[in-house]
Amino acid sequence: MRDRLLLAVLLCLALMAIAAFMTVNLRGNLAFALELRGIRLAALVTVATAIALSTVVFQTITGNRILTPSIMGLDALYQFGQVALVFALGGLGFVSLSPHLKFGLEAAALMLLAIVILWPALKSRMDLTLMLLAGVVIGGLFRSLTSLVARLIDPQEFAIAQQTMVANFSSPNTELLAIAMFVTLLAGGYVFARRNLLDIIALGRDTAIGLGVEWNRVVLIHLLLVSLLVSVSTALVGPVTFFGLLIAALAERLTPSRRHGRVFVTAMLLGVIVLVGGQTVLQHGLGQASTLSVVVDFVGGLVFILLLLRRRLR
Amino acid sequence: MIEIKSVSLVREGQRVLDAIDLSLPKGGITALVGPNGAGKSTLLSLAARLLPLQAGSITIDGLPVSSTPGKVLARKLAILRQDSGPPPRVSVREMVGFGRFPHSGGRMTAEDREMVAQALDRFELTDLASRSLDRLSGGQRQRVMVAMTYAQGSDYILLDEPLNNLDMYHARKLMIELRRLADETGRTIVIVLHDINHAAASADRIIAMKDGRIAADGTPEKIMRTEVLEAIYGFPVEVVDAGGMRLALQYARSGQPRDQARPS
Numbered sequence: 001m002r003d004r005l006l007l008a009v010l011l012c013l014a015l016m017a018i019a020a021f022m023t024v025n026l027r028g029n030l031a032f033a034l035e036l037r038g039i040r041l042a043a044l045v046t047v048a049t050a051i052a053l054s055t056v057v058f059q060t061i062t063g064n065r066i067l068t069p070s071i072m073g074l075d076a077l078y079q080f081g082q083v084a085l086v087f088a089l090g091g092l093g094f095v096s097l098s099p100h101l102k103f104g105l106e107a108a109a110l111m112l113l114a115i116v117i118l119w120p121a122l123k124s125r126m127d128l129t130l131m132l133l134a135g136v137v138i139g140g141l142f143r144s145l146t147s148l149v150a151r152l153i154d155p156q157e158f159a160i161a162q163q164t165m166v167a168n169f170s171s172p173n174t175e176l177l178a179i180a181m182f183v184t185l186l187a188g189g190y191v192f193a194r195r196n197l198l199d200i201i202a203l204g205r206d207t208a209i210g211l212g213v214e215w216n217r218v219v220l221i222h223l224l225l226v227s228l229l230v231s232v233s234t235a236l237v238g239p240v241t242f243f244g245l246l247i248a249a250l251a252e253r254l255t256p257s258r259r260h261g262r263v264f265v266t267a268m269l270l271g272v273i274v275l276v277g278g279q280t281v282l283q284h285g286l287g288q289a290s291t292l293s294v295v296v297d298f299v300g301g302l303v304f305i306l307l308l309l310r311r312r313l314r
Numbered sequence: 315m316i317e318i319k320s321v322s323l324v325r326e327g328q329r330v331l332d333a334i335d336l337s338l339p340k341g342g343i344t345a346l347v348g349p350n351g352a353g354k355s356t357l358l359s360l361a362a363r364l365l366p367l368q369a370g371s372i373t374i375d376g377l378p379v380s381s382t383p384g385k386v387l388a389r390k391l392a393i394l395r396q397d398s399g400p401p402p403r404v405s406v407r408e409m410v411g412f413g414r415f416p417h418s419g420g421r422m423t424a425e426d427r428e429m430v431a432q433a434l435d436r437f438e439l440t441d442l443a444s445r446s447l448d449r450l451s452g453g454q455r456q457r458v459m460v461a462m463t464y465a466q467g468s469d470y471i472l473l474d475e476p477l478n479n480l481d482m483y484h485a486r487k488l489m490i491e492l493r494r495l496a497d498e499t500g501r502t503i504v505i506v507l508h509d510i511n512h513a514a515a516s517a518d519r520i521i522a523m524k525d526g527r528i529a530a531d532g533t534p535e536k537i538m539r540t541e542v543l544e545a546i547y548g549f550p551v552e553v554v555d556a557g558g559m560r561l562a563l564q565y566a567r568s569g570q571p572r573d574q575a576r577p578s
């Protein structure tokens with residue numbers, strides 16, 4: 001009963017955020033402005049969904065409530081794949097590649113790297129401290145590698161490529177929006193359909209195997225889906241380190257019990273409220289549109305530190 | 315029938331199980347006893363495919379555990395582990411319901427719900443049903459884990475130290491329920507116990523392990539003898555007859571050190 005009410009309140013807030021985003025300070029050519037905003041809204045909702053689902057699934061398969069794909073450096077991996085592609089193809093070659101093919105290649109690269117790097121850690125059930133350390137190392141290493149490779153590229157070529165690579169909340173990469181929505185719908189639909197299985201996965205390896213789950217196969221599939229969803233959000237708006245943690249931790253506290261169906265919906269609604277609401281407030285209220293990721297990361301970072309301090313490791 | 319054939323296991327260079335041969339026919343309660351580190355949990359983990367077999371084979375009703383699909387095996391055999399990790403944030407009823415997963419795949423039918431209600435009732439958890447698992451005492455949680463294992467509805471039930479954290483009343487109650495399960499529904503129960511008297515009182519057969527081998531195997535009458543128990547535990551355990559039941563008096567009694575060297 002109480003949780004129904006909560007969902008209703010969150011849904012109302014999300015709808016209000018969306019309505020405000022679409023209508024505040026609307027002027028000029030209405031149809032054009034609405035279309036523009038509609039496209040950006042779709043991008044923000046897609047990102048919120050992709051990050052919410054990937055974070056919750058990642059926390060379930062790794063059995064922790066503090067690490068997220070971006071804290072583990074998955075988006076750094078994606079960016080590395082991007083720059084490596086520019087390096088291999090040259091700036092012009094990169095730009096002339098169809099954006100969908102590029103996205104496909106980058107997502108595939110990320111999935112491959114995630115398996116090579118994270119799967120051994122997951123299989124040997126590394127503990128939280130080690131995973132955290134691994135995340136810092138992976139993130140740091142691939143960020144440095146990215147700037148190293150970027151330096152190896154001819155500056156002019158890189159400048160050309162960069163125009164299609166830079167994305168953030170106020171100017172999402174709309175070229176990829178359709179494919180991103182499609183992928184999010186498919187991957188999101190898959191994990192949502194497996195919500196009961198994920199409830200069992202959350203009980204840990206041994207209990208899950210005792211209940212007949214083919215652990216390795218299921219965890220591997222979900223790790224791949226997480227990588228795919230991270231590719232989507234990073235391609236659309238670039239990396240946001242602590243956003244996933246923020247909404248997952250909030251959803252964790254707002255749901256009466258950790259059933260994935262509920263946690264998914266709660267985290268998605270929270271994501272929409274934070275992103276769409278935050279973007280509206282920053283854009284129109286404070287007049288500084290480009291700082292949403294800074295604000296979100298700041299608040300999310302505080303939550304991260306709080307969680308670490310409170311050592312609520314599960 | 316659980317058939318264990320020449321199973322050996324090496325962990326971190328140490329031989330944990332040494333050519334174990336064991337056959338457990340269908341039905342009845344078998345108690346597995348022995349000192350810490352004897353390999354009891356390891357043996358159960360192998361039978362429940364939580365650990366991969368290194369040598370030898372284990373079959374459950376003829377199904378080899380190493381190659382049977384997880385789902386098929388989960389309907390045949392349920393395991394309660396000694397250490398089930400930090401409690402998830404779900405209610406007692408939900409947790410017991412998770413035991414139905416091999417049958418329901420998460421979509422609970424009326425039959426599944428009936429089974430859950432029965433499990434809650436059997437282990438006196440109905441009053442706690444809507445409490446969250448992470449807000450329960452250790453013993454309450456242990457009873458939930460037992461109820462979940464029971465709710466899985468399998469013919470074979472492996473319980474690794476289910477009496478952990480249970481008070482005297484609930485420990486006795488659990489042993490009575492297990493006896494009823496074995497007698498009335500023909501379940502096969504393998505239970506790891508440290509309280510040899512519970513084993514003697516409720517089990518049909520006691521198997522003692524020591525250093526990765528079977529040290530003794532037989533009816534409670536055969537095992538409950540000072541010389542047999544001494545060979546297993548390494549100190550002379552006094553066994554008395556209490557109204558037809560054999561009782562081991564392993565307790566340290568004040569002012570009467572029995573196995574330590576007396577002050578000279």
Ligand SMILES: Nc1ncnc2c1ncn2[C@@H]1O[C@H](COP(=O)(O)OP(=O)(O)OP(=O)(O)O)[C@@H](O)[C@H]1O
Pocket residue numbers: 325326330348349350351352353354355356357396
């Ligand atoms: N994860 C592990 N890695 C390496 N060795 C292990 C591991 N778990 C257990 N062992 C070793 O295997 C041996 C048997 O352990 P096991 O847990 O089967 O004993 P047990 O009979 O269940 O003991 P207890 O009564 O304490 O539960 C011990 O020597 C132990 O040190």
Ligand SMILES: [Mg+2]
Pocket residue numbers: 354355356396474
């Ligand atoms: Mg043990």
